[in-house]
Amino acid sequence: MTQAGPAGPVQVNVPLREPFYPKAGEEVVYEPDVKIIRDDRSHHALPPAEILELREHLRTAGRVVVVAGQQAASPGLAAALDEFAAARQAALVADVISNLSDVRRTVQRQDIFLAGLSKEQKAALKPDLLITFGQSLISKSLKLFLRDAAPSQHWHLQASGEAADTFRRLTRIIRVQPATFFQQLLVLKTADYNGSGGSNPSFSAVAEAVVPANVPSVAAAWQQADAAAAEFMERYFAGAGQPFNEFSAFRLALAALPESTALHLANSMAVRYANILGLPAGRQIEVFANRGTSGIDGCTSTAVGAALARPERPVVLLTGDVAFFYDRNAFWHNYPTPNLRVVLFNNHGGGIFRIIDGPRQQPELDEFFETTQALTAENLCRDFSLRYFPVSSFDELNAALPVFFAAESGAAVLEVFTDSKTNAAFFEEYRKAVKAAF
Structure with missing residues (x-):
């Protein structure tokens, strides 16, 4: 708290060079030469x-x-x-x-x-x-x-x-x-x-x-290399016996995007999944993301604002539960957004920390990294008159997507329920398959 006028709280931002999570005994060395640009x-x-x-x-x-x-x-x-x-x-x-x-x-x-x-x-x-x-x-x-x-x-x-x-x-x-x-x-x-x-x-x-x-x-x-990666992904997701998980569900949601969509990607795993999977070809999809210092705030508000500004265009937000519920007041307004669709991947916590290297190896993962919560979007959808599609299997998701994205059906939330540990295990299997394939 600063005592000088005007007195108030102070935010201190400290940029840290990687590695953020050094291994035991790892030596951090900085380059001594000053480069001229x-x-x-x-x-x-x-x-x-x-x-x-x-x-x-x-x-x-x-x-x-x-x-x-x-x-x-x-x-x-x-x-x-x-x-x-x-x-x-x-x-x-x-x-x-x-x-x-x-x-x-x-x-x-x-x-x-x-x-x-x-x-x-x-x-x-x-x-x-x-x-x-x-x-x-x-x-x-x-x-x-x-x-x-x-x-x-x-x-x-x-x-x-x-x-x-x-x-x-x-x-x-x-x-x-x-x-x-x-x-x-x-x-x-x-x-x-x-x-x-x-x-x-x-x-x-x-x-x-x-x-x-x-x-x-x-x-x-x-x-x-790019073509080989595309072939690998086709083979990998065509494999039988996959548990229901958010990576596979995200792929299905991307494949169902309407023509000329303004696609908004929340931070954490949403934008990362999209970067791995890529967009369906030839649909003129424009991508937006609130990238900054790894923040989640404002993703939903930005998508709602885009839907209000361009009502003739489909606006789709792909988001995780922490980002979505953090910004739930984005729906607190008096204007219709019939072109807005939100696909909410709810694993009841900050599931990214079970997937990215660093946090997932820490013994404090459960207590201090993953933000456990038991919320669903059902009450929010009722409060703000949004159509609500809860799904928890591939069959339910495939049945819901065409109805959810139908242009004449109005603003809606598709809530995809998955298990955080299952998601992490599936993504780890994907990582192993990548290393074996290339």
Whole structure:
């Protein structure tokens, strides 16, 4: 409590570097060298001299990997990325919250295969030049891989504001909008490459301007791993005898999403499950998530607000019970939200702590990590006139989903009851299967 005016409570935020949960006897070592990062001037558009410099770097950089973090959907960026990745033979890797899942050749299953590949197998995926943009990433496997990969150059595209050195390899901050960067790197005048002047070149001429000869296609290696991960997931969930669990239930809910859904993902396991499983292809689904310092507050309120703001569009919130009940007053308003659907995965506690490494190994797990509660959404749905669908088996879930998502049926909550220990055991079996498959 501060005594200076105005007196009141004080919140102290202490950022801690990993490992958060060190193993017994583990030595924590910090790098002694101070790294210098070049921070370019901010531009509405890159000057011609800088474009030529960047193209020259691209010609000599070797293997290029582009990684997209969280951002709003942008058709212009998606189109520019598609062309750039094809021209430069670059791998494009994107989390589910990047809103790039419908871009051709985008690698989306890195959470799966990076968790299973050996060090030797990962060597084929390592970039010489890493280009990043957007906000945070979900995939811890991707973060750890890029830190270990140690690319010789890391460019981060960000028009303004402080840029975090997430992978500890940042060499240059390019102050321009990502869409502008990729568009300008590809839009060439003939004079740029043969001195003759004239009109814009063909695609092959663009490729010649940014691609060196005899560069191994890192894109092909990433795409092959991505395809193998997709095949593995199909086989894994097709297996018989699965207990009813939230991972499998989440997969079924994602597969049933309506066309053009505004998909809101709560934190903890909801956003992680979605990042592993990916979105159904070709449905123009836009993803939103309140990512910050691992917080759960406001996820439901954000989804309700989105449903009020865009009543013509289906809004779906996939959430866990702790996040949902923490923000239950989101429904306390006087306006109809017939387009809102909430899929609530209720395992009666903070089940994520039984799944992620660190907390699940701690003897204090039951008492201090998992937030045990016995609530259901039934009373809330009655209070706020929401249709209520409780399910606790695959048969019940499959029967409920078409009725729940039907456009004409109005706002509803689908509550999926699972057991936290069963969820943790199933996810551990999945982890073992991944390591055995890759």
